[in-house]
Amino acid sequence: MKGTYSKKEKLKSKKLIDKLFSEGKSVSSYPLRMVYLATELNASAELNIGVSVSKRHFKKAPDRNRIKRLMREAYRLNKTIIFNNITTQYALMILYIGNDKPKYSDIESATVKLFNKFVKATKKLPDDEKIS
RNA sequence: GUAGUAAAUCGCCUUAUCGCUGUUACGCUUUUGGCGUAAUGGAGGAAAGUCCGAACACCAUAGUGCAAACAUAGUGGUUAACAGCCACCAGUCGUGAGGCUAGGAAAAGUGCAACAGAAAGAAUGUACAGGUUAUGCUGUAGUGAAAUCAGGUAAACUCUAUGUGGUGCAAUGUCAUGUAUACCAAUGCUUGAGUGCGGCACGUGCGAUUGUUGGAGGGUAGGCAGCUAGAGUGUAUUGGCAACAAUACAUCCAGAUAAAUGAUAAGGUGCAGACAGCUUGCUAUUGCUGUUUCUGUAACAGAAUUCGGCUUAUAGAUUUACUAAAAAU
RNA sequence: UGAGGUGUAGCUUAAUUGUUAAAGCACCGAGCUUUUAACUCGGGUGAUUUAGGUUCAAGUCCUAAUACCUCAA
Numbered sequence: 243m244k245g246t247y248s249k250k251e252k253l254k255s256k257k258l259i260d261k262l263f264s265e266g267k268s269v270s271s272y273p274l275r276m277v278y279l280a281t282e283l284n285a286s287a288e289l290n291i292g293v294s295v296s297k298r299h300f301k302k303a304p305d306r307n308r309i310k311r312l313m314r315e316a317y318r319l320n321k322t323i324i325f326n327n328i329t330t331q332y333a334l335m336i337l338y339i340g341n342d343k344p345k346y347s348d349i350e351s352a353t354v355k356l357f358n359k360f361v362k363a364t365k366k367l368p369d370d371e372k373i374s
Numbered sequence: 375g376u377a378g379u380a381a382a383u384c385g386c387c388u389u390a391u392c393g394c395u396g397u398u399a400c401g402c403u404u405u406u407g408g409c410g411u412a413a414u415g416g417a418g419g420a421a422a423g424u425c426c427g428a429a430c431a432c433c434a435u436a437g438u439g440c441a442a443a444c445a446u447a448g449u450g451g452u453u454a455a456c457a458g459c460c461a462c463c464a465g466u467c468g469u470g471a472g473g474c475u476a477g478g479a480a481a482a483g484u485g486c487a488a489c490a491g492a493a494a495g496a497a498u499g500u501a502c503a504g505g506u507u508a509u510g511c512u513g514u515a516g517u518g519a520a521a522u523c524a525g526g527u528a529a530a531c532u533c534u535a536u537g538u539g540g541u542g543c544a545a546u547g548u549c550a551u552g553u554a555u556a557c558c559a560a561u562g563c564u565u566g567a568g569u570g571c572g573g574c575a576c577g578u579g580c581g582a583u584u585g586u587u588g589g590a591g592g593g594u595a596g597g598c599a600g601c602u603a604g605a606g607u608g609u610a611u612u613g614g615c616a617a618c619a620a621u622a623c624a625u626c627c628a629g630a631u632a633a634a635u636g637a638u639a640a641g642g643u644g645c646a647g648a649c650a651g652c653u654u655g656c657u658a659u660u661g662c663u664g665u666u667u668c669u670g671u672a673a674c675a676g677a678a679u680u681c682g683g684c685u686u687a688u689a690g691a692u693u694u695a696c697u698a699a700a701a702a703u
Numbered sequence: 704u705g706a707g708g709u710g711u712a713g714c715u716u717a718a719u720u721g722u723u724a725a726a727g728c729a730c731c732g733a734g735c736u737u738u739u740a741a742c743u744c745g746g747g748u749g750a751u752u753u754a755g756g757u758u759c760a761a762g763u764c765c766u767a768a769u770a771c772c773u774c775a776a
Contacts (some may be wrong), residue, residue, distance in 0.1 A: 246393065254632060257595075284551065292632055303422095304675055308636090311394095315637045318393065333630095424705090425767090458707050476757095476765085488721040488760085519759030529765045530720100544704070544776050595776085680704075686768070 247318040253292035253333055256311065262333050269363055271355040273340025273348075274313075277359060279333050289324065291334040299341050309338050312346050316353040323357040328364065 253259065258281070266279035293313040295306045313336055324332075336356075338344075 248394075249634095252632070255595090259632075294632075309674065310632095311636050315393080319637085329499070350637095423768095457730075474756105486720100527758080685766105 243315070247314055247321075249290075251289055251291060251323060253290040256332055258290065259335070262335055265334075267335070267363070268356040269356060269359040271352050271359060273338060273344065273351045274356050275337045276356055276360060277335045277337070278364075280330050280364075281333055285321050289321075289328075289332055289334060291336070293317075293336050293338075294368075295338045300337075301344075305343060309344065309349075312344065312349045313338065313353070315346070316350045320350070320353055320357060323354065323361065332364075 253262075261281070262277055262279045266277045268275055268277045277351070293310050296310045297306070300306045300309065317336070336353075
């Protein structure tokens with residue numbers, strides 16, 4: 243498994259994003275929050291993922307760009323956590339909800355926590371269904 | 375050295391590892407779109423604000439007249455063009471180097487001037503002095519930003535001169551997917567409903583087998599072209615006070631689209647602070663040295679059709695020319 | 704990316720260039736009441752978003768900045 247994040251893995255479709263935000267569930271680990279939804283994707287990738295920073299918290303484009311770059315980097319280096327534990331296709335969106343400019347180490351540790359939570363949450367679901 | 379003025383330049387660097395994205399070459403697959411490997415490009419001086427001017431595209435290759443609106447405003451030059459830039463004149467601010475100026479017209483007309491003041495085009499008032507037979511008259515005083523054959527105000531209306539058709543790459547073209555030539559109301563079919571991208575008239579084009587307008591609703595939310603070789607960039611020479619122009623040689627320098635140019639580690643560079651040491655005749659609320667002393671911080675800010683300007687933001691560094699006040703040699 | 708609009712007391716709104724920028728609600732003080740509310744009387748707490756310019760004089764005119772809002776597939 244390579245640590246890459248190419249065009250195919252990006253979440254682009256506006257329809258899918260609307261669906262994600264209206265139907266998806268979320269896990270959070272300050273200062274990050276991830277919305278996820280299990281769907282069928284047209285693309286060949288197993289995940290479609292996007293990152294987002296609110297214009298309300300960061301008015302300047304360079305700040306937003308930098309935070310998004312850090313988030314992408316953290317995803318790229320830690321995506322194995324997710325890939326080793328999923329069976330179906332997922333659409334994901336990671337949001338930055340803090341108010342201060344972060345450092346890379348903070349983002350990375352938060353991302354790892356976030357992904358572990360996500361894996362737990364998604365693994366539970368099928369187990370519950372089996373029990374019921 | 376201190377305090378300033380003007381002009382110009384730079385605005386973090388190197389290496390390693392892991393990534394993002396454009397192009398080219400080769401190979402693989404063949405759903406003609408992917409995958410892999412290699413090579414080689416990849417943010418700015420303001421990319422920003424969107425304040426002007428253009429290119430380019432479409433609307434009738436943009437037409438005639440009238441009206442309106444808007445912009446500009448010393449003189450000359452420069453430019454594809456401009457409200458920009460350059461030179462000069464005038465005014466104004468500054469001790470000075472220099473800075474700033476929407477800087478046409480008030481005998482074409484209309485309007486405006488609070489408070490104060492007798493009076494702010496309507497009458498010439500009061501006091502004193504001069505003069506006179508006396509009045510008219512002349513000067514001074516007080517109010518105010520402005521006070522008499524009036525002047526001021528045009529970033530008040532206005533006049534003069536010049537210019538401006540509109541909309542903007544979400545323009546526009548094309549391919550794919552998909553749907554509704556359906557429903558309701560009004561109106562019309564060559565004697566013309568309407569419509570053509572701001573007003574009116576003329577003129578002109580389109581116009582009914584599926585018309586036009588309004589209502590309520592359905593579908594698409596993707597790809598490609600436009601889309602990066604241009605009023606291009608660098609150097610030199612020549613002309614010109616300058617802005618700028620011409621010639622020669624060299625050179626190709628981002629094209630993303632939930633939106634690429636990054637992360638980590640090490641070292642260096644700049645700056646700020648602390649600490650330590652040295653220096654001080656004069657100028658000077660200090661200066662210099664220290665990276666095998668430590669800490670902090672990397673300013674403003676991210677291309678989105680492309681150029682020329684303007685405006686605003688900006689840690690800090692460098693260079694050149696000049697000014698002021700003294701002092702030392 | 705492009706086009707357009709608005710900023711005035713704590714809040715909602717006024718004001719034709721010309722005294723100290725007006726009104727309602729809120730707020731503060733006093734009165735009434737055993738006390739509170741209601742009621743009565745009194746009080747303005749603001750560099751008119753910011754900075755320049757024109758003018759004798761600017762909330763108003765002009766230029767630039769800034770914040771917020773709206774529209775266009």
